[in-house]
Amino acid sequence: MTNLHPDPAREPAQIELPAERRFPFSPWHPVLLPIALVMLIPMIWMVVTSFETISEARRFPPVLVPSSIQWQNYLDVLQDAPFIRWFINSTIVTTASVASNLLFCSLAGYAFARIPFFGRDAVFVLILVTLMVPFQVVMIPVFLIVKQAGLIDTLGGLILPNLAGAFGVFLLRQFFRSLPVELEEAAMIDGASRIGVLFKIVLPLSGPVLATLGVITFMWTWNDFLWPLITIYSSDNMTLQLGLTTFQGRHQASTNLLMAANMMTVLPTLILFFLAQRYFIRGIATTGLKG
Amino acid sequence: MSRVRRALQSDHVTGWAFAFPAVFLILLFGIVPIAWSAVLSFQKTNLLAPPVWVGLRNYEALTRDPLFLDSVIHTLVFTAFYVPFSVAGGLLVAIALNRKIRGIRFYRTAVIVPLVASTIATSIMFLWLFDPHFGLVNWLFEQVGLGPFGFFESADLALPSIVAVAVWGSIGFNVIIYMAALQGIPNELLEAAEIDGAGRWSIFRKIVLPLLGPATLFLVVWSTINALQLFDQVYFLTRGGPGTSTFVVVYYLFDLAFHKGLAGYGAAIAYALFVVILVLTIVQLWVGKKTVYYAS
Amino acid sequence: MARVAFDHVTKVFAADSVAVDDLSLEVDDGEFMILVGPSGCGKTTALRMIAGLEKATAGRIRIGDAVVNQVPPRDRDIAMVFQNYALYPHMTVYDNLAFGLRERKTPKAEVQRRVREVSEMLSLAELLKRRPAQLSGGQRQRVAMGRALVREPKVFLLDEPLSNLDAKLRVQMRAELKRLHGQLGITTIYVTHDQVEAMTLGDRIAVMSAGRLQQLGAPQDVYDHPVNLFVAGFIGSPPMNLVRGRADGGRVVAGTFEMQRPGTPDGEVVVGVRPEAFVLGREDLPVIEVVIEVVEPLGDEIIVHGTAEGSAARSGAEEDDLPPIASGSRAPITARFDPTARFQPGQRLRLGVEPDRVHVFDARSGLALAAPAAG
Numbered sequence: 001m002t003n004l005h006p007d008p009a010r011e012p013a014q015i016e017l018p019a020e021r022r023f024p025f026s027p028w029h030p031v032l033l034p035i036a037l038v039m040l041i042p043m044i045w046m047v048v049t050s051f052e053t054i055s056e057a058r059r060f061p062p063v064l065v066p067s068s069i070q071w072q073n074y075l076d077v078l079q080d081a082p083f084i085r086w087f088i089n090s091t092i093v094t095t096a097s098v099a100s101n102l103l104f105c106s107l108a109g110y111a112f113a114r115i116p117f118f119g120r121d122a123v124f125v126l127i128l129v130t131l132m133v134p135f136q137v138v139m140i141p142v143f144l145i146v147k148q149a150g151l152i153d154t155l156g157g158l159i160l161p162n163l164a165g166a167f168g169v170f171l172l173r174q175f176f177r178s179l180p181v182e183l184e185e186a187a188m189i190d191g192a193s194r195i196g197v198l199f200k201i202v203l204p205l206s207g208p209v210l211a212t213l214g215v216i217t218f219m220w221t222w223n224d225f226l227w228p229l230i231t232i233y234s235s236d237n238m239t240l241q242l243g244l245t246t247f248q249g250r251h252q253a254s255t256n257l258l259m260a261a262n263m264m265t266v267l268p269t270l271i272l273f274f275l276a277q278r279y280f281i282r283g284i285a286t287t288g289l290k291g
Numbered sequence: 292m293s294r295v296r297r298a299l300q301s302d303h304v305t306g307w308a309f310a311f312p313a314v315f316l317i318l319l320f321g322i323v324p325i326a327w328s329a330v331l332s333f334q335k336t337n338l339l340a341p342p343v344w345v346g347l348r349n350y351e352a353l354t355r356d357p358l359f360l361d362s363v364i365h366t367l368v369f370t371a372f373y374v375p376f377s378v379a380g381g382l383l384v385a386i387a388l389n390r391k392i393r394g395i396r397f398y399r400t401a402v403i404v405p406l407v408a409s410t411i412a413t414s415i416m417f418l419w420l421f422d423p424h425f426g427l428v429n430w431l432f433e434q435v436g437l438g439p440f441g442f443f444e445s446a447d448l449a450l451p452s453i454v455a456v457a458v459w460g461s462i463g464f465n466v467i468i469y470m471a472a473l474q475g476i477p478n479e480l481l482e483a484a485e486i487d488g489a490g491r492w493s494i495f496r497k498i499v500l501p502l503l504g505p506a507t508l509f510l511v512v513w514s515t516i517n518a519l520q521l522f523d524q525v526y527f528l529t530r531g532g533p534g535t536s537t538f539v540v541v542y543y544l545f546d547l548a549f550h551k552g553l554a555g556y557g558a559a560i561a562y563a564l565f566v567v568i569l570v571l572t573i574v575q576l577w578v579g580k581k582t583v584y585y586a587s
Numbered sequence: 588m589a590r591v592a593f594d595h596v597t598k599v600f601a602a603d604s605v606a607v608d609d610l611s612l613e614v615d616d617g618e619f620m621i622l623v624g625p626s627g628c629g630k631t632t633a634l635r636m637i638a639g640l641e642k643a644t645a646g647r648i649r650i651g652d653a654v655v656n657q658v659p660p661r662d663r664d665i666a667m668v669f670q671n672y673a674l675y676p677h678m679t680v681y682d683n684l685a686f687g688l689r690e691r692k693t694p695k696a697e698v699q700r701r702v703r704e705v706s707e708m709l710s711l712a713e714l715l716k717r718r719p720a721q722l723s724g725g726q727r728q729r730v731a732m733g734r735a736l737v738r739e740p741k742v743f744l745l746d747e748p749l750s751n752l753d754a755k756l757r758v759q760m761r762a763e764l765k766r767l768h769g770q771l772g773i774t775t776i777y778v779t780h781d782q783v784e785a786m787t788l789g790d791r792i793a794v795m796s797a798g799r800l801q802q803l804g805a806p807q808d809v810y811d812h813p814v815n816l817f818v819a820g821f822i823g824s825p826p827m828n829l830v831r832g833r834a835d836g837g838r839v840v841a842g843t844f845e846m847q848r849p850g851t852p853d854g855e856v857v858v859g860v861r862p863e864a865f866v867l868g869r870e871d872l873p874v875i876e877v878v879i880e881v882v883e884p885l886g887d888e889i890i891v892h893g894t895a896e897g898s899a900a901r902s903g904a905e906e907d908d909l910p911p912i913a914s915g916s917r918a919p920i921t922a923r924f925d926p927t928a929r930f931q932p933g934q935r936l937r938l939g940v941e942p943d944r945v946h947v948f949d950a951r952s953g954l955a956l957a958a959p960a961a962g
Contacts, residue, residue, distance in 0.1 A: 026392040035384060036401035042416040042459070043404070045427055049419060060425050061433075108313035117306025123314055130321030134520050134568060136541050137561045138324035140331060140554050144338065145319070161320040164313040194305050223409030225523045230549050241411045245527055248415065255419055262415045269407045281403065281467055288468035288509055479673035482640050487687030487734070488661040497686075501677045584677035 043266070050074070050259035057256040073260040080251070083261060085236055086243035090222055092155055093239060097162040097221040098214050104164040105213065106206075109172025110198050114184065124173075131166045135226065143230055157231050158239065162221060168213050171286065175209040176202060212283040215276045222269055240265045332559035337552030349559035359560065361535055362543040365450060369539065370518035372454045378510045380458065381465025382503070388466065389473045399470075406463040410523035413460040418443065418528060421452055443528050446536040453524050453537060461517070465510050472506035473499070504583035512575050519568055540564050589651040589664075589741040589774055590616050591637060596646030598632050598798075606632040608798035610646070619768050619775045621789035623782055624821070625904065629798040630778045634744055637776060638667050650742060666735035667744040671751065672727045674719040680706075680730050681715040687738045705737045708767070725756045736771070743775045749784065761787055782822050786810065794818050796903065816953035819859050819946060820902020825890060827859045829900040830918045831950065839947055842897025842918060846873035846942050848956075855950035857900040862890070862923040864945075865938040872939035877920045879934045884926065891922045891930055900950070 049057050050073055052066040077083050111117065112124050142161050143152075151157030179202065187197045203210070228242045235246065247261050273280055332349055336342035353359055388399050405413065420428050421442035432438035442452045476499060484494045522541040525531060531538040531546075540560065548557030591614040598607040607629040614620040622630035635641040636648055639660035647654045655663055666687075675683050681702060688698045706712045709729045719727055728748060735743060748764075749757045765788055768775055779785055785792045786806045794801040794809065794817070802809055802818045813819035819827045832841025834856045837849040841858040866872070877893040894917035922938055930936075947956045 026390075028387065028390060028392055029394070031387055032395075032398045035387065036398045039401045039405055039459070039463075041427075042413070042420055043408070045420060046416050058425055061430050062425065062427050104313040104316065107309040111306045111309035115302050115306035115309065117303045117310070120306060120310075123310070126322055127314070127317050130317055130325075132569075132572075133321070133325055134516070134561075134565060136520060136522075136544055137328050137565045138321065140338070140548050140558050140561070141324035141327035142320050144327070145324070147338070161316075164316040166317050166321065169313055169317070194309070198309075219407065223411075225409065225411050225526075226545075229526070230545070241409050244411050244415065248418075248527075255422075255425070258415060259419065262412050266408050266412045269409075270404070273404065273407045277400070277403075280407075284406075284464055284467045285471040288471060288506060477671070477673065479669045479671060480675065482638075482660075483667070483669060483673040483734075484675075484686070484690075485640075486638060486660045486665065486667050487738070488690040489686070490661075490690075493690060498675060504677075 046259045046262055046266075049256055050263045052256050054254060054256055057259075058253070070256070073256050074264065077247075077257050077261045077264065080257065081243065081247050081261070082235055082238075083243065083247075083264065086238050086240045087264070089155055089158075089237060090240040093158045093162075094218055094221040096159045098217045100159075100163040101165060101168045101217045102210060102214060105168030105172050106198070106203060106210070108164070108169045110176055110194075110202060112169065112173040113176035114181070115194065127166045127169055131170065139226070139230065146231065153232055153234055153237055155237060158228055161227070162224075165217070168217065171213055172206070172209065175206060179205060208279065208282070211276060211279040212286070215272060215279045216283040218272060219269055219280070328558050328561060331555050332562050334555040334558075336554045338548070338554045339552075342555065345555065349556045350563075352556065353559060353563060358535070358538065359540075359543060362538045362540045365535075365537060366519055366521065366539045366541075369450060369454060369457075369521055370515060372451070373457055373518045374511060374514045376454065377458045377462055377514050378465055378507065381462050381510065382469050382507070384462065385466045385469030385473055389470060402466050403463040405460050408460065410460065411527055413456060414524050414527040417452075417456045417459070444533060446533045449529050449533060449537045453521070453528065456524055456528070457518075457521070461514075465514070468506050468510055469503065472503050476502050501584055504579075508575070508579035508583050512572055512579075515571055515575065516568055519564065519571075590614060590649070591620075591742055591774060591776060592647075592649040593633065593636075594647040594649065596633070596636065596643045596648060598629070598636060598641060599644045605798050607636070607643075610795075610798075610800055612793055612800060612803060614774060614776060617772045617774055619765075619777065619788060619790045621785045621792040622776065622778045622795060623785035623789075623792055624780065624795035624801075625906070626780055627797075628795040630780075630795050631746055633795070634667075634746055634776060634778045637663075637742065638665055638744055639663050663742075664740050665742040665744055666738050666740035668728075668731045668735050668746065668748045670747040672719075672731040674727055674730055674734070676719050679716055679718055680711060680722070683719070683730055684711075684715075684733050684737050687734065691738075701737050701739075705733045708736070709733045724752055725760070728752060728760065732767075736767075736773075741774065743773045745775065745777045747779055748777075750779070750781070757784075764788060783824065786822070794821060796821075812955070813859075813946065814955050816857060816859075816900070816902040816948050817904050819948070819955075821904035823861055825862050825921045825923070826902070826904070827861050827946070828918075828920050828922075829902055829948075830858050830895070830897045830920075831900045832856050832858045832897070834947070834956075839945075842875065842895050844873060844875040844895070844897070846940075846945060848942070848945075848947055851947060851956055852949075856956065857948040857950050857953075859946035859948060860940050860944065862921045864940050865922040865924075866940070867924075867928070867936065867938065869939040870937070872941060873945070874937045874939050875920070877922070877936045877938055878917075879930055879932050879936060882930045882932060887926060889924050889926055889928060889930065891924065891936075893920050893922070893936065894918060895920045903953070 048064070048066065051069045051071070052063060053068075053070055056063045056066055112120060146152060146157045146160060149157070149160070151160060183201055183205075184197045187201050192200065223241060224239070225241045228239045232238050232242060235243070238246070244261060244265055248258055251257050331342070333344060333346055334342040335345045335349075384402055388395065388402065408416070420426050423429060423439060423441050423444055426442070428442075429439040432440065441448055443449050480498060481494060484498050489497065520541055521539050522545065525537050525539055525542045526545070529537045531542050541564070544557045544560045544564070547560065548554040593610045593612045596607060596610045597605065599605050610629075610633060622633055624630050632641055636643050637650070639655070639658060643656055648656055650663055650665070675686065678686065684702045684705060685698050688701060703712075706715060709732060711726070711729055711733055714722060714726060714730070719730070722730065728751075731748070749760050752760060761784060777788060789806055791804060792806050792809055793803045796817050802814045809818060810822055813822065816829070820829065830841040830844070832839055832844070833854070834848070834851040835853055837847060837851060839846055839848050839851060839856060839858060844858065875895050877895045879891055879893040881892040883890040883892070896916075897918040898916070899918040920938075948954060949956055
């Protein structure tokens with residue numbers, strides 16, 4: 001039998017140098033760095049070119065570091081094209097879409113999650129069906145509907161089909177179902193109505209998923225191209241994505257201006273991404289889980 | 292309490308009141324168009340004048356239309372390259388990113404950022420990068436003794452170039468999905484396999500890959516659906532050219548419906564595409580069910 | 588079969604958290620050694636270092652006669668049962684069992700033979716075609732053990748394998764494990780926080796706390812002769828009663844309790860008595876007066892909870908977050924009696940103790956002083 005008498009007052013053991021060698025840096029850096037570069041260079045190059053003069057841009061071999069920073073390019077874009085107008089249009093359409101999606105999908109999502117009503121499950125299946133159908137199948141009839149409403153070539157026409165999406169309804173329904181129902185039951189016993197429960201109990205707990213839906217809807221609407229393409233033909237009503245293509249058409253040789261315009265178009269989504277990275281990534285991961 | 296009051300407070304009414312706005316919008320812009328599109332496919336219309344009924348003629352024309360067949364081939368070729376590169380590439384990058392080293396957040400962000408840019412923005416970047424005369428990429432190739440390449444202006448290279456643009460723009464999505472799936476594999480499983488005597492490659496092939504099955508299946512289905520719907524990049528970069536080398540189904544559809552006044556024919560093509568997507572998805576899911584293990 | 592030894596092993600994680608502090612410990616060939624202690628005491632880290640899943644920051648780890656610090660897990664000829672079993676969810680039970688053998692290129696006939704043998708031994712024969720998700724907790728645990736045993740390892744490592752089972756199953760599996768060890772004789776190192784498991788299963792137990800080995804010995808020895816307060820409070824259920832007291836010229840006083848222990852150094856002490864050491868009606872022995880608060884009849888014994896004059900001492904093995912000095916002026920005392928006795932709350936008892944069943948500890952260091960001659 002061996003008994004040990006450790007002395008609690010003894011100093012802890014001296015740490016010897018570890019037996020194995022340690023690399024100063026992980027061997028994965030030479031793998032990851034090229035990958036990161038490939039993913040970042042297109043954007044970096046866009047930014048660099050946007051600050052070059054036209055002669056610098058159209059030079060071969062390419063000028064890697066511009067001799068000066070031509071902020072003028074950005075101003076030129078704003079003057080040469082109704083860029084600000086396009087920006088405002090995109091902002092209006094996107095904001096409206098995000099706001100209405102958050103509102104309508106919350107209401108519907110909650111109803112599908114918690115309120116037993118006649119035909120609920122059948123309607124939900126129908127909604128899921130729309131998720132599986134590609135946009136190209138429905139775009140012509142949707143175009144005709146918007147035309148009937150007299151909204152072709154208007155911002156309203158851009159917004160209307162995007163007021164509520166099946167994705168949002170699905171996402172929120174799943175989330176609401178995951179909340180403990182006891183909270184809502186307690187509130188109802190306390191006298192709250194359904195609307196009260198939704199706005200005072202459920203939604204305050206839904207911050208992250210609402211943020212996720214907001215970010216995803218923002219990105220998707222801001223970046224949408226095909227629908228504006230078929231709905232809008234006047235320059236004044238174009239969104240940024242559409243405007244960019246006409247800009248490119250007219251300024252084919254002015255690459256530096258085109259890059260400046262592109263930069264200004266990408267910037268809002270970039271900013272949103274860095275502010276809300278978590279929600280963006282979470283939104284994508286959830287899409288995968290649902291699959 | 293009066294009967295009317297009680298009825299108004301009933302769950303049925305409340306439920307429908309809550310759900311109505313979204314349901315109405317989704318049905319109006321989702322379900323109704325699905326049916327309407329089917330109807331359109333049996334008509335001839337230029338979207339301005341009233342449509343004319345033509346029965347199955349649109350579908351018949353499909354089978355004999357060389358441009359359509361051309362577009363189908365291009366779409367399938369694009370898909371055949373896009374899906375493997377995008378999914379396998381996403382997996383490899385996710386594995387590389389799945390470790391705790393200094394700066395890993397920078398690398399992860401770098402890979403995900405391209406997702407944020409729209410297809411148009413991405414296309415603009417690559418239009419410039421791949422410029423045959425002034426583009427950075429041709430200059431880089433020159434440094435290693437290759438090129439110059441025509442990229443979007445070359446009939447042979449246009450479609451592969453679009454594959455590159457599409458993969459670059461969307462690989463981040465696959466990386467995110469795979470990273471989430473990788474992190475869902477309990478470390479203990481890998482430790483148990485190590486103790487059991489499995490080498491690194493064996494662990495990857497027999498433990499990690501099978502457990503990534505659901506994610507892989509999802510990404511293959513998702514990527515295929517997206518690939519078959521290729522449009523934005525084609526419209527912006529090549530308009531289907533040079534010649535018809537990048538002519539894809541949706542581009543043809545768009546052209547017919549909104550430029551050539553043949554919306555009925557376009558609708559027929561859209562439906563044909565829909566059916567193909569549906570069939571492919573079902574086949575993939577069926578194969579998936581046989582081979583993929585799902586955690587209960 | 589092999590010996591396993593820790594030779595001044597220390598493990599430090601980043602941010603200077605010392606998980607294992609200068610551990611030296613030898614496990615004999617074929618021995619069933621238990622590492623026991625509260626969560627965070629370093630027992631699992633120590634186990635993982637034997638497996639090779641953690642690298643020692645300092646010191647040497649030996650399996651057999653070889654120093655294995657640099658040897659990867661797959662080459663150490665060890666097998667491990669994880670707390671959550673870590674069964675390969677996408678493989679059948681058969682494939683789970685066969686996996687390690689196949690990875691080592693064992694011929695197919697041999698694989699079949701061994702898997703069949705192990706599955707008979709662990710009653711898994713009917714479950715071979717099922718997947719882990721279709722098994723109960725107990726069945727999964729047996730598959731995890733089977734996977735380890737089928738490789739006939741030199742050392743068998745278990746990390747709290749019974750903690751996810753319900754109480755009844757746990758008792759069954761304890762007996763199962765003991766029987767298996769007797770039958771197979773593999774050197775086994777078993778980690779648990781449950782001192783009952785430690786006492787019933789081990790040939791020897793190693794009590795650990797905060798990364799340090801507190802005491803190593805046969806279960807009964809550790810029970811009868813704890814070397815410090817921590818071990819005294821950790822081993823034994825209900826735990827040892829601990830009351831603060833003073834030693835003065837060979838006389839030890841704690842509250843109303845008083846006894847002679849010549850040779851005890853003067854100073855603050857902690858007096859410890861196990862609940863079963865109390866006797867009634869023996870006025871010739873040192874006595875402590877207790878007022879009963881709660882009586883728990885358990886069928887085969889009665890546990891009495893009461894208070895006595897004096898203040899309680901803490902061993903450091905408590906699971907709660909209470910401050911070091913118990914509030915109130917009385918010390919809680921727990922006593923065990925056989926079920927024929929009758930007690931009432933509020934009753935005053937005079938409990939006697941044989942002097943050599945009283946443990947005295949130095950209050951500052953926690954070490955046992957002048958340990959009693961017999962248990």
